[in-house]
Amino acid sequence: MSFLIGALAFIFILGAAVIIHEFGHFIVAKLLGIRAEIFSFGFGPRLFGWRWGTTDYRVSAIPLGGYVKLGGDESNAALEGEGAAAIPPEERFDLRPRWQRFLVIIAGPLMNILTALAIPFLAALLIGVPVSPSPKVARVIPGSAAEAAGVRPGDRIVTFNGKENPTWERIEGDALLSPGQPISIVVERNGQRLPLVITPARVARGGEAMGELGIRPDYGEVPVIVGQVEPGSPAQEAGLRPGDRILELDGQPVRNEQQVVDYIQEHKSQPIRIAIERDNQRLELIAQARRLPDGTERLGFSFSSRLPTERVGPIVAASYAVRTNIEVLRLTGKALGQVIAGSRSARDTLAGPIGIARASSMAANTGGLEGVFRLLAFLSLNLGIFNLLPIPMLDGGAILLLIVEALLARAGVQLSLALRERIQQIGFVAILLLMGFVITNDLMKEVSRWRNSDDARPAAERAK
Structure with a gap:
């Protein structure tokens, strides 16, 4: 079930991000009277659809995004196919003024950026x-980078990596990108400010190297309520249900969700005794984390509440x-x-x-x-920012080409059709190389993850 949920989430997230981008091009083109020949949900062969006016709204075979085909725009013909030949000149994208073509091109990335703003808004x-809690240290993990640097529970971080009064999000983000790199910090302890140097430990998460400090913030007291429980997970097998309130872990009172997450991660190799409250009754369950289909070791439940808002x-x-x-x-x-x-x-x-x-x-x-x-x-x-890079086949490359055209036009020079096609070919090859690199990179991470998980298993178990 978790695999199916993950697959559907992947299709939705990637598909929505690309469709939102293409809708930006589409809606501005429509407002300017430019013909949109095709608006496709997905790539590849057409499965079904309907024609409304001059646009073919279709669903295609590969549900990972989509595209819009504008009349007279053959810049992406390698991906979208050739357009119709008999299109009235006033509806052709390539014959419109540069400012109109610029608006159509920039609308895609802008729609992505607006979406990224709209969701948290x-x-x-x-x-x-x-x-967000103040940057006060509640706990220091034994053997961690924070302990080695001399950070103690109760310290308040007043400067981190040159930033005064940093938030926990800032601290965690900078540390994440700095595995093995010294970072200067200043902590306040007993009314005194102490300069320290902390070097985030290099840890592998999902096959990627990240930095970890080993500091846990003081989130205060927040009730910990179980939200979803994954079918077939250790949490479900132990009897945990949505709505249960977690009271204790191995006899230790639970103060907040972060404490639960930390405790489970630190005790993955042993059964955990979980005291819960259900229907005003106290119950005790025993569960042990194991590797789930998504490759992570956990109990398999989420929280219904988050930090106070x-x-x-x-x-x-x-x-x-x-x-x-x-x-x-x-x-x-x-x-x-x-x-x-x-x-x-x-x-x-x-x-x-x-x-x-x-x-x-x-x-x-x-x-x-x-x-x-x-x-x-x-x-x-x-996706919006990436598409603004000045690479042919991307929106940024098309905008750069419009700027070059405008500059050359002042000198009475025009780019030839052959040169345009050559530029698009170079861009197409560059995109293919980039895709080849990231896919190869992904596969290498998967191989590394598989090898690490296999090496972590007992020899007798690997022999089975």
């Missing part, structure tokens, strides 16, 4: 904005949405900058369809609808 209005109005919700997306862009830009500088491998940074599928499965099975839409916002933002 609506979540903030409907659910509220998470109340506060209700906000449209202005604060919009500010929250902008801050969330700026932080995503900051971390993405920092990761790419590390790749260019050679301090981070491309393998640990880039992901293709297999990586997106794994992330979609994880988001759906552990975060439910909230996780799915959070990943959709992340992917939509990155």
Whole structure:
């Protein structure tokens, strides 16, 4: 069941991100009177559809995105096929003024960016904005990078990696991208400020190297309620049900969800005694984490509640949405900058369809609808920004070509059709090479993950 949920989540997330992008091109073209020959949900052979006006709305065989075919635009003919020849000149995309073509091209990435803003904005209005705890350390994991650096429970982080008064999201994000790299921090302890240097430990998650500090924030007291329980999981086999309130783990009182997550991860190799409250009765269950179909070791349940939230109005919700997306862009830009500088491998940074599928499965099975839409916002933002890169076959390449055309037109020079086709061919090859690289990268991660999981099993078990 978790595999099916993950597959459906992958189709929805990737398909929605691409369709939203193409809808941006489509709606602006329609508003400008440019013919849209095809609007396809999916790629490949046409399965079924209907014709409304001059547009063929179709569902195609491969449900991973879609495309819009504009009349007179043959820039993506390698992917979308040749267009109709008999199109009135006033409806042809290629004969429109440059400013109109620019609006049609830029509308796709802008629609992705607006979607990435709309999802956290609506979540903030409907659910509220998470109340982020102050950067006070509640617990330091024994043997962790934080313990080695001298961080202690009760410390308040006042500076992290040069940022004054950082949020936990900022701390965790910077550490995530800095495995094995020293980071300067300042903590406040007993009224004094102490400068420390912490080097995030290099850990492998999903076949990728990430940094981990071993610090747990103080989230305060939050009731821990079970949300979804995956069929066939250790949690279901132990008798855990949605709505149960987790009171204790191995006799230790539970204060918040993070404590539950940490405890399960630290005790995966042994049974855990879980005290719960159900219908005003106290019950005790025993469960042990194991590897589930998505490749992660866990009990197989999610929480129905999250960190405390506060209700906000449209202005604060919009500010929250902008801050969330700026932080995503900051971390993405920092990761790419590390790749260019050679301090981070491309393998640990880039992901293709297999990586997106794994992330979609994880988001759906552990975060439910909230996780799915959070990943959709992340992917939509990155898709919008990526398409603005000045590479032929991408929207940024088309915009760059419009700028070059405008500059040459002032000198009375025009780009020949043969040169245009050659530029598109170069772009097509570049995209194919990039796709080949990320897919190969994904496959190497899967092989590495399989080998690591196989090596972790006892020799007698591997021999079976």
